[in-house]
Amino acid sequence: MSDTKAITDTRGFGRKMADLDKTAVAPFLALAALFILGALVNPNFLSVDNLLNVLTRSSFIAIIAVGATFVISAGGLDLSVGSMAALVAGIMILFLNSGAVDGDMAMLAAGVVVAIGVGAFAGLLNGAVITIGKIEPFIVTLGTMAIFRSVTVWLADGGSIAMKSIAMRNMFRPMYTGVFLGLPIPVWIIIAAGALGAFILYKTSFGRHVIAVGSNEDVARYSGIHVNRVRAMTYILQGICVAIAVVVYVPRLGAATTTTGMLWELQAITAVVIGGTALRGGVGRIWGTICGAFMLEVVGNIMVLSNIVSEYLIGAVQGTIIIIAMLVQRTLQKKKA
Amino acid sequence: MSVAPASPNVIDTPIPVLEARGIAKAFGPVEVLTDITLSVMPGEVHAIIGENGAGKSTLMKLLSGHLAPTRGTVAIDGEPVTFSGPVDAEHRGLVLVHQEILLAPDLTVAQNIFMGRELKRGLMVNDREMNRQSAEAVRSLGAEIDPTTQIARLSIARRQLVQIARALQVPHRVVIFDEPTASLTPFETEALLKVIRDLRDKGVAVLYISHRLPEVGAIADRITVLRDGKLIATRSAAELQPVDMARLMVGRDMSQLYPEREDTATRQNVLDVKNFDVPAYARDCSFTLRKGEILGFAGLIGAGRTELFEGLVGLRTAHGEIKLNGKPVKFHNVRDSMAAGIVYLSEDRKGKGLLLAQDLRTNLTLATLEKFTRGPLIERKREDKSLDKAITDFDIRARRRDLLAGQLSGGNQQKLLLAKMMLLEPGIVIIDEPTRGIDIGTKEQIYRFIADLAKAGKSVVVISSEMQELIGICHRILVMRSSRIVGEVTGEAMTENEIVVYATGVKINEAELYSAGNA
Numbered sequence A: 001m002s003d004t005k006a007i008t009d010t011r012g013f014g015r016k017m018a019d020l021d022k023t024a025v026a027p028f029l030a031l032a033a034l035f036i037l038g039a040l041v042n043p044n045f046l047s048v049d050n051l052l053n054v055l056t057r058s059s060f061i062a063i064i065a066v067g068a069t070f071v072i073s074a075g076g077l078d079l080s081v082g083s084m085a086a087l088v089a090g091i092m093i094l095f096l097n098s099g100a101v102d103g104d105m106a107m108l109a110a111g112v113v114v115a116i117g118v119g120a121f122a123g124l125l126n127g128a129v130i131t132i133g134k135i136e137p138f139i140v141t142l143g144t145m146a147i148f149r150s151v152t153v154w155l156a157d158g159g160s161i162a163m164k165s166i167a168m169r170n171m172f173r174p175m176y177t178g179v180f181l182g183l184p185i186p187v188w189i190i191i192a193a194g195a196l197g198a199f200i201l202y203k204t205s206f207g208r209h210v211i212a213v214g215s216n217e218d219v220a221r222y223s224g225i226h227v228n229r230v231r232a233m234t235y236i237l238q239g240i241c242v243a244i245a246v247v248v249y250v251p252r253l254g255a256a257t258t259t260t261g262m263l264w265e266l267q268a269i270t271a272v273v274i275g276g277t278a279l280r281g282g283v284g285r286i287w288g289t290i291c292g293a294f295m296l297e298v299v300g301n302i303m304v305l306s307n308i309v310s311e312y313l314i315g316a317v318q319g320t321i322i323i324i325a326m327l328v329q330r331t332l333q334k335k336k337a
Numbered sequence B: 001m002s003v004a005p006a007s008p009n010v011i012d013t014p015i016p017v018l019e020a021r022g023i024a025k026a027f028g029p030v031e032v033l034t035d036i037t038l039s040v041m042p043g044e045v046h047a048i049i050g051e052n053g054a055g056k057s058t059l060m061k062l063l064s065g066h067l068a069p070t071r072g073t074v075a076i077d078g079e080p081v082t083f084s085g086p087v088d089a090e091h092r093g094l095v096l097v098h099q100e101i102l103l104a105p106d107l108t109v110a111q112n113i114f115m116g117r118e119l120k121r122g123l124m125v126n127d128r129e130m131n132r133q134s135a136e137a138v139r140s141l142g143a144e145i146d147p148t149t150q151i152a153r154l155s156i157a158r159r160q161l162v163q164i165a166r167a168l169q170v171p172h173r174v175v176i177f178d179e180p181t182a183s184l185t186p187f188e189t190e191a192l193l194k195v196i197r198d199l200r201d202k203g204v205a206v207l208y209i210s211h212r213l214p215e216v217g218a219i220a221d222r223i224t225v226l227r228d229g230k231l232i233a234t235r236s237a238a239e240l241q242p243v244d245m246a247r248l249m250v251g252r253d254m255s256q257l258y259p260e261r262e263d264t265a266t267r268q269n270v271l272d273v274k275n276f277d278v279p280a281y282a283r284d285c286s287f288t289l290r291k292g293e294i295l296g297f298a299g300l301i302g303a304g305r306t307e308l309f310e311g312l313v314g315l316r317t318a319h320g321e322i323k324l325n326g327k328p329v330k331f332h333n334v335r336d337s338m339a340a341g342i343v344y345l346s347e348d349r350k351g352k353g354l355l356l357a358q359d360l361r362t363n364l365t366l367a368t369l370e371k372f373t374r375g376p377l378i379e380r381k382r383e384d385k386s387l388d389k390a391i392t393d394f395d396i397r398a399r400r401r402d403l404l405a406g407q408l409s410g411g412n413q414q415k416l417l418l419a420k421m422m423l424l425e426p427g428i429v430i431i432d433e434p435t436r437g438i439d440i441g442t443k444e445q446i447y448r449f450i451a452d453l454a455k456a457g458k459s460v461v462v463i464s465s466e467m468q469e470l471i472g473i474c475h476r477i478l479v480m481r482s483s484r485i486v487g488e489v490t491g492e493a494m495t496e497n498e499i500v501v502y503a504t505g506v507k508i509n510e511a512e513l514y515s516a517g518n519a
Helices: A013-019 A022-041 A048-057 A059-073 A081-098 A104-132 A137-155 A166-172 A185-203 A205-215 A217-222 A227-253 A264-274 A286-306 A311-336 B056-063 B086-091 B109-113 B127-139 B156-168 B186-201 B213-219 B242-250 B305-312 B334-339 B349-353 B360-372 B380-393 B410-422 B440-455 B467-473 B496-504 B508-518
Strands: A160-162 A255-257 B018-027 B030-040 B045-050 B071-076 B079-081 B094-097 B174-178 B205-209 B222-227 B230-236 B269-278 B282-290 B294-299 B319-324 B327-329 B342-345 B428-432 B459-463 B476-481 B484-490
Touching: A022 A286, A022 A311, A048 A059, A048 A185, A048 A286, A059 A081, A059 A185, A059 A205, A059 A227, A059 A264, A059 A286, A081 A104, A081 A137, A081 A160, A081 A227, A081 A255, A081 A264, A104 A137, A104 A166, A104 A227, A166 A227, A185 A205, A185 A227, A185 A286, A205 A217, A205 A227, A205 B360, A217 A227, A217 B349, A227 A255, A264 A286, A264 A311, A286 A311, B018 B056, B030 B045, B030 B056, B030 B071, B030 B205, B030 B230, B045 B056, B045 B186, B045 B213, B045 B242, B056 B094, B056 B174, B056 B205, B086 B094, B094 B156, B109 B127, B109 B156, B127 B156, B156 B174, B156 B186, B186 B205, B186 B213, B186 B496, B213 B242, B222 B242, B230 B242, B242 B440, B269 B305, B282 B294, B282 B305, B282 B459, B282 B476, B282 B484, B294 B305, B294 B440, B294 B467, B294 B496, B305 B342, B305 B428, B305 B459, B334 B342, B342 B410, B349 B410, B360 B380, B360 B410, B380 B410, B410 B428, B410 B440, B440 B459, B440 B467, B459 B467, B467 B496, B476 B496, B484 B496
Parallel strands: B045 B205, B045 B222, B094 B174, B174 B205, B294 B459, B294 B476, B342 B428, B428 B459
Antiparallel strands: A160 A255, B018 B030, B018 B071, B071 B079, B222 B230, B269 B282, B269 B319, B319 B327, B476 B484
């Protein structure tokens, strides 16, 4: 209103604290609250081993959710990530079983490349149909969710697809169980995915364009941004993230089943939303997302440790969390306005 | 908290139907409105004028229950009241006609007019009756609109009329109009002013906010001027000429609103457009633009001016011949035209120009990010430097640098949009409605800026619905009507009369007769 005064930078520390975006801090506060709750429920909860274990198990969702942060920040949505993970895992294992490359190590490396290629292609498919076909992302990815799942079931002949070579299994297992510099490998991959995601989203012009497209597609177009290209790229990034998650997932069981990745879309979107990213686009928070994925697994862990609520109800609890997170986000935003 | 004793400007006996008694409003530590005391009588039109950011809209929100005052009271019929919200205010007969269009685009005119208070027959909605009453309500505003038309199919101006019809369906004693003519053409404005006069003659009190000073002079009984959240003066309209109003609003003399023009008649053409079509919007348009020229595009809303230029720069499908400095060019998308040095600034600043939820820096560099990157990395320091320069060069006034674009006033948003597009270093600048919703002080700056661009050898196209402004700043004016360029006015012939003749296809005298016959 009275913005007629000259600009003076009068930001002291107190001002900076007041400026701190509450939606950015909220997930970390919630995580702290969960830690206190967990410690009260079971003294073992706060042990380093338990926490690292929980963090490791959150890795699939965390990695996928980094990609989902891009999609959602750009105003899109991808419901197909769970079935896409199953499909990528299935194709990757079939490839590993094919013996197309000599040497187990080279085979595994080629398998990773294949997985990433399939993930990127599946993402491109989503992105292309959404942008060229001008169809709501909700509908397109609902469709591909069914397609990916169904193709996986068909490939597995209704059962499961398992890695045949025991030697290769043993060689691949450390990808999930291994420890490097005191941290489990999956945790390193979360950190790497987060750091790379944050770099792309916050520091590069592509990231800026993602936020612009999610903020207002028309403004982006009138500013000369290739809106479709940016949107399609976010789905490709999402596909690559799914593939990386699969590379961490496959060594755990050495198999893909018809239920692999079930409800991962719910968990990934929940992680993004409780992390403070706006579902309508225009705001993306990578570290919040990772915190959100961790929180989901912490909640499950507390449920297992406490026996207050049956762990079979974990889906119900996660469903409740996403709704509460939306309510909190909305209240914080209202206060800001 | 002590409240200063109220001193309403009562014209003796009658009790004002609505009064503000020393009301103030603060958002956080910032007081945006300070001790405003004013009143409106039954059968009176009281205009509130002031620059953007002067606090007019806040005042209207306080008076209509959308906001609660931090200090002071609102009184109806002399009795202090506290509104629980806008609905409460409506129940007391206070109706606010919003500046923005708040209608459901997929519903019909009648469905919108009766939304939330549908007429029923038994369990069913009574569409026939609602349609009949809607047609009547719209007709009483001087327009004929089929009540079963979808809102999305109506022009902005007609939507505005529907919105007014909807507001007036509520029993009303005070009607507050917040810049109702911002998107109306002169004819539509005249029709609306007649509606307001009718309301006044029926004893309704009207509060009227507008930027358009001549129109305020024509309609108001009393005028209150706000500046920087303070009440500067309340005068009888008879005492105030538009020039005086402008002086009071800005706090300085405004005699030289339009800058000088250079003669460009002999310069070479930089842009030749031939037989240009934008399907459904522009047909067979041909024109030229000279170096250093300011070329105006006039016409009624919906004549196709905006779409012609959106097509020209590659934002819409279009066909036709474009020659830039004599060479034929083809723009497949807006990046192509930007690369060729042509930029288009949308009339829809909030919807297509700026990311309202992002900060100034993000907005400034959005179209030119590649100039601020090294490798894949954005260099924030260079962005900040560029923002510093833009703030100085364009006189963007923001309380803080980390404000969001949506928190700027309309004028400062326009300056930010200008700064953003100028980073593309264009040779041809197309500005659509450069001063819409902008206060007079900023208008002057924008005119000067446009003139400076032309002096620096760039060519400017100005699309505007404000004929005075086109006449004031342009070298030539082309007029569009129903998708075609129908006329050109230059030099001495640049008068509102000439433009209106082309824009409407009707001689102005006939138009005057028409509106006089209706009055």
